[in-house]
Amino acid sequence: MTTRELTLPTAELHLHIEGTLEPELILELAARNGIALPFPTLELLSAQYEFKDLQSFLNLYYANMAVLITEADFADMTRAYLGRAQAAGVRHAEIMFDPQAHLARGVELTTAVDGIVAALASSEAEFGISTGLIAAFLRDESEDSALEVLEALLSMGAPIIGIGLDSAEVGNPPSKFVRLFERARAAGLRLVAHAGEEGPPSYVVEALDLLGVERIDHGIRSVEDPALVRRLVAEQVPLTVCPLSNVRLRAVDTLAEHPLPRMIEAGMNVSVNSDDPAYFGGYLGTNFEALETEFAWGASVARTLAGNSIRSSFASDSRKSELLAELDSWSAAQG
Ligand code: ADE
Ligand code: ZN
Numbered sequence: 001m002t003t004r005e006l007t008l009p010t011a012e013l014h015l016h017i018e019g020t021l022e023p024e025l026i027l028e029l030a031a032r033n034g035i036a037l038p039f040p041t042l043e044l045l046s047a048q049y050e051f052k053d054l055q056s057f058l059n060l061y062y063a064n065m066a067v068l069i070t071e072a073d074f075a076d077m078t079r080a081y082l083g084r085a086q087a088a089g090v091r092h093a094e095i096m097f098d099p100q101a102h103l104a105r106g107v108e109l110t111t112a113v114d115g116i117v118a119a120l121a122s123s124e125a126e127f128g129i130s131t132g133l134i135a136a137f138l139r140d141e142s143e144d145s146a147l148e149v150l151e152a153l154l155s156m157g158a159p160i161i162g163i164g165l166d167s168a169e170v171g172n173p174p175s176k177f178v179r180l181f182e183r184a185r186a187a188g189l190r191l192v193a194h195a196g197e198e199g200p201p202s203y204v205v206e207a208l209d210l211l212g213v214e215r216i217d218h219g220i221r222s223v224e225d226p227a228l229v230r231r232l233v234a235e236q237v238p239l240t241v242c243p244l245s246n247v248r249l250r251a252v253d254t255l256a257e258h259p260l261p262r263m264i265e266a267g268m269n270v271s272v273n274s275d276d277p278a279y280f281g282g283y284l285g286t287n288f289e290a291l292e293t294e295f296a297w298g299a300s301v302a303r304t305l306a307g308n309s310i311r312s313s314f315a316s317d318s319r320k321s322e323l324l325a326e327l328d329s330w331s332a333a334q335g
Helices: 023-033 042-046 054-067 071-087 099-103 109-121 123-127 143-155 174-186 201-209 220-224 226-235 243-248 260-266 284-295 299-311 317-334
Strands: 010-016 090-097 130-138 162-166 190-195 215-218 238-241 269-272
Touching: 010 071, 010 215, 010 238, 010 269, 010 299, 023 042, 023 054, 023 071, 054 099, 071 090, 071 109, 071 123, 090 109, 090 162, 090 317, 099 109, 099 130, 099 143, 109 123, 109 130, 109 143, 123 130, 130 143, 143 174, 162 174, 174 190, 174 201, 190 201, 201 215, 201 220, 201 226, 215 220, 220 226, 220 238, 220 260, 238 260, 243 284, 260 269, 260 299, 269 284, 269 299, 284 299, 299 317
Parallel strands: 010 090, 090 130, 130 162, 162 190, 190 215, 215 238, 238 269
Antiparallel strands: none
């Protein structure tokens, strides 16, 4: 997209805050916390960012989290994301974090939550971005582990709006987490899950039918099942698609072959998101730019995608109306 279009007002609905940890900040936090890294220079670390699949990325993503020790580390990471998101036109962000990944390293839940929340607390005033925090559970861990951590988050009064399901998908179907999602629903939380990123379309069906999720993160493999596509269109289930992530993790061979154009054409409720922008070549603006370069869609498709993101968010009705009005103004300015 052109520079003008970078300020398209959007909601980012699929973002792992730990995936915004840039190599420069990893080195800075390692120095601050006295942590010896396996790849201690920018050159050595940056050379690790070639992935052959989701797992090869997850290995580096979890390893790099070792530098997150104090509340200030989590706050600095979150503030850095908000600044970049603001530049990309993000006006509302629903941000996932991986509590189990921090607990496994001996970092207390309160350290991670309080650090992230401290940055989110000033987000509207500082960056003009309204936010919501989603606790994502690792599907390659047990359901009991997830339940224990959810209970801990609830009893500490963590200001989460919902739960998600992430990490290694294949072999860890949504059906493994029925009790977790029942508990979260009973606690009044919103429900999302990664499905159909590397896993089959049946995982998308399970996430909807067994977990009762309100949004599917990724969902790109849904296009392999025509009956599922018809259902997703009929029910207008939001799918938070992450184009650059899918290319970098080889879920698709090239951006040109990405199913997003077919999904839009079919009338699916898709939005564009950056997933783990520090790892996949860019933030939301870069995702839109890459799509524009590849598909030359112009303003009307950008408007559809941004409108979908705002309507599919868990923002208040008044915030959604405000952002949709901004989108109208943006459209009018496109001529
Ligand atoms: N955790 C962080 N990014 C992820 C992704 N793209 N898929 C699954 N788990 C993740
Ligand atoms: Zn993700």
